[in-house]
Structures are given as C-alpha cells and as structure tokens.
Amino acid sequence: xxxxxxxxxxxxxxxxxxxxxxxxxxxxxxxxxxxxxxxxxxxxxxxxxxxxxxxxxxxxxxxxxxxxxxxxxxxxxxxxxxxxxxxxxxxxxxxxxxxxxxxxxxxxxx
Amino acid sequence: xxxxxxxxxxxxxxxxxxxxxxxxxxxxxxxxxxxxxxxxxxxxxxxxxxxxxxxxxxxxxxxxxxxxxxxxxxxxxxxxxxxxxxxxxxxxxxxxxxxxxxxxxxxxxxxxxxxxxxxxxxxxxxxxxxxxxxxxxxxxxxxxxxxxxxxxxxxxxxxxxxxxxxxxxxxxxxxxxxxxxxxxxxxxxxxxxxxxxxxxxxxxxxxxxxxxxxxxxxxxxxxxxxxxxxxxxxxxxxxxxxxxxxxxxxxxxxxxxxxxxxxxxxxxxxxxxxxx
Numbered sequence: 001x002x003x004x005x006x007x008x009x010x011x012x013x014x015x016x017x018x019x020x021x022x023x024x025x026x027x028x029x030x031x032x033x034x035x036x037x038x039x040x041x042x043x044x045x046x047x048x049x050x051x052x053x054x055x056x057x058x059x060x061x062x063x064x065x066x067x068x069x070x071x072x073x074x075x076x077x078x079x080x081x082x083x084x085x086x087x088x089x090x091x092x093x094x095x096x097x098x099x100x101x102x103x104x105x106x107x108x109x110x
Numbered sequence: 111x112x113x114x115x116x117x118x119x120x121x122x123x124x125x126x127x128x129x130x131x132x133x134x135x136x137x138x139x140x141x142x143x144x145x146x147x148x149x150x151x152x153x154x155x156x157x158x159x160x161x162x163x164x165x166x167x168x169x170x171x172x173x174x175x176x177x178x179x180x181x182x183x184x185x186x187x188x189x190x191x192x193x194x195x196x197x198x199x200x201x202x203x204x205x206x207x208x209x210x211x212x213x214x215x216x217x218x219x220x221x222x223x224x225x226x227x228x229x230x231x232x233x234x235x236x237x238x239x240x241x242x243x244x245x246x247x248x249x250x251x252x253x254x255x256x257x258x259x260x261x262x263x264x265x266x267x268x269x270x271x272x273x274x275x276x277x278x279x280x281x282x283x284x285x286x287x288x289x290x291x292x293x294x295x296x297x298x299x300x301x302x303x304x305x306x307x308x309x310x311x312x313x314x315x316x317x318x319x320x321x322x323x324x325x326x327x328x329x330x331x332x333x334x335x336x337x338x339x340x341x342x343x344x345x346x347x348x349x350x351x352x353x354x355x356x357x358x359x360x361x362x363x364x365x366x367x368x369x370x371x372x373x374x375x376x377x378x379x380x381x382x383x384x385x386x
Contacts, residue, residue, distance in 0.1 A: 003155075011164045013161055014168070018168060019165050027179055029165070036155070036159045040156070054152065058152070058155065081179050
C-alpha cells in the first residue's frame with residue numbers, strides 16, 4: 001500500500017517538477033528504470049511466494065539499478081553501448097515477464 | 111503491480127488472517143500500512159522509481175539530441191547529411207528547371223515580339239493598316255485629260271524605285287496587287303475611278319522621292335509633255351488612311367515547309383501590277 005502510494009507520489013512529483021536529467025546520467029536512467037521495475041516485480045512475486053524479505057528486496061533493487069547502469073557504462077566505454085543496452089533490456093524484460101507470469105498464477109490461478 | 115490489490119479486497123487492513131490464506135490477502139497484508147523499516151524503504155524506493163519513470167518519459171518525449179549516444183548521434187548525423195545532399199540535388203534540379211522555364215518564357219516573348227513586328231510590316235505592305243511618316247504629296251493637274259494609266263503606273267514605279275513604302279492614289283491604297291486601267295478618259299485604280307486633279311501620297315525618303323520624280327526625263331517631265339502639271343510637296347508627316355481589304359488567294363498555295371523566309375518589308379519594285 002505504502003509503496004504504491006510512494007510510486008504514485010513519485011510519478012506526480014516527476015510530472016510536476018519536470019526535472020531535467022543530468023547529461024552524465026542520461027544513458028543510464030532508462031536501463032536503471034527497467035532494472036528497478038524488475039526488482040519490484042520480483043519483490044511482489046516474493047510476497048506471493050511467502051519468501052519476501054525486505055532486506056533482500058532493498059538490496060536487489062539497488063544492486064539491479066547499479067549493475068544495469070554499470071553494464072551500460074561499460075558497454076559505452078567498450079564501444080558496444082547500444083548493443084549492450086539492448087541486451088540488458090532483453091534480459092530484464094524476460095525476467096519481468098516470468099515474474100509477472102508467476103504473480104498471475106498466484107493471483108488468478110491461471 | 112501493487113495497485114491490483116486494491117480491487118478485490120475492499121478492506122485490506124481488516125483481514126488479519128495468517129499468511130497462508132489467499133494470495134490476495136497475503137499481498138494486502140504485505141502492503142498494509144505498517145511503520146516497519148521495510149515499508150519505509152520500499153516506499154522510498156518506489157517513490158524514486160516513479161520519479162525516475164516520469165522523468166525518463168518526459169525526457170524521451172522531448173527527445174533532444176543531447177540524450178543520444180555517440181553511435182546514434184553519428185547515425186543521425188549521417189542521415190541528416192544524406193538528406194541535405196538529397197535536398198541540395200533537388201534544389202539544383204529545381205533551379206535548373208526554373209532557369210529553363212524563365213529562358214523559355216523569354217524566348218517565347220521574343221518570338222511574340224518578332225511576330226508582332228512582322229505582322230505590323232505585313233499589314234503596312236498589304237494595306238490593311240493606316241500608316242504615317244515623312245513623305246511627299248504629288249498633285250497632278252490634268253486640264254487636257256491627257257494623263258494615261260501608263261503614266262500613273264510609271265509614277266508608281268518611280269516612287270517605289272525611290273523607296274516609297276506606302277502609296278495612296280486618290281482615296282485608294284496601292285498595294286502589290288493593285289492595277290491601273292483607263293476607260294473613256296477616266297483612270298481607275300483597282301477599279302475605282304480617280305478624280306482630277308490627281309493626288310498621290312507616298313511615305314518614304316521624301317528628298318529621294320522628290321528628286322526621283324523631278325529628274326530630267328523623269329515622270330514630271332513626261333507629264334509636262336502631256337500638258338499636265340505635277341507639283342511635288344515634301345511633307346514631314348504624311349498620313350495614309352485608305353485601306354485595302356485583304357484578299358484570300360484562291361489558287362496560290364504556300365509551298366509547304368521550305369523554311370518560309372519572312373517576307374522582307376522592302377523590295378516591292380517588281381509588283382504584278384497590270385496596265386493597259
């Protein structure tokens with residue numbers, strides 16, 4: 001409940017404040033967002049599995065974001081930034097889909 | 111999504127059943143407002159996530175070049191330069207087309223001007239347009255009625271030889287097809303009788319024409335021998351208003367093709383005028 005409200009408040013704040021992304025962060029923010037979404041879905045799935053641990057959630061959230069950003073950064077340095085971002089997005093997308101499938105099975109038995 | 115839990119469970123906090131119940135309840139329980147460290151951290155992280163999502167969405171919608179990677183920028187630059195090359199080519203083509211069109215308009219305008227000039231000259235020659243210019247006026251008094259059509263023809267020939275461009279006998283415009291005849295002491299031009307004293311107007315170089323008429327053995331002397339007196343006046347402006355209606359040739363046909371050299375507006379000396 002509270003996290004959902006936090007999400008809403010965050011979206012509203014982003015819309016209202018209209019912040020500009022610092023140039024240094026611009027390549028990493030989209031990937032970081034995807035990674036965070038992955039962590040969120042993973043957390044919801046863990047709740048439904050009954051194995052949710054807040055510490056794990058927080059650490060996985062942060063590490064997902066950091067690692068995703070780092071991979072993109074590394075890719076940029078190696079000259080394969082575009083391809084590596086695509087790869088990261090694909091991997092995270094697959095994980096999100098599998099998590100959502102698990103959540104769906106829990107909630108709708110289907 | 112965590113939002114889904116709101117729909118099927120009206121009072122989330124009012125169901126404190128143990129965690130092994132339905133997954134909805136478990137979800138609701140996990141999301142229920144409790145002041146644990148985990149909830150606070152989760153809320154903070156969710157807030158950050160929402161903020162990031164909104165920011166990124168806005169950033170993407172603005173889609174400035176500054177958010178693009180170097181490779182993408184190079185690709186965009188390639189695209190843009192290719193397009194500018196294409197547009198440059200288009201500009202050159204269109205300019206060439208425009209030049210062609212304007213020069214075409216110029217040449218057609220020139221052709222129209224040329225044709226108009228030619229038309230003017232031909233109308234003067236054919237006698238369908240009034241003319242004015244420097245010239246002479248010849249008045250022939252013929253009390254003895256001894257003047258013949260041959261003398262009139264001689265006068266015309268003399269005038270044309272001296273460069274007369276437009277000639278009027280009495281009230282008759284004299285053109286290439288004009289003819290003289292005399293019947294019963296009357297002189298006719300194109301079938302129209304001339305009244306005495308005869309008046310002849312001619313546009314051309316007035317001095318040349320006057321001297322051509324007055325030379326010894328010339329037409330004036332010939333007329334004098336026929337007891338007629340011819341007076342030649344040189345005028346700065348002679349206005350010739352008599353007109354001929356153009357006749358469509360019945361037998362003569364233009365030779366097809368053959369370049370059609372524009373009939374030069376002089377050289378009328380060998381006119382097919384007939385006499386008796």
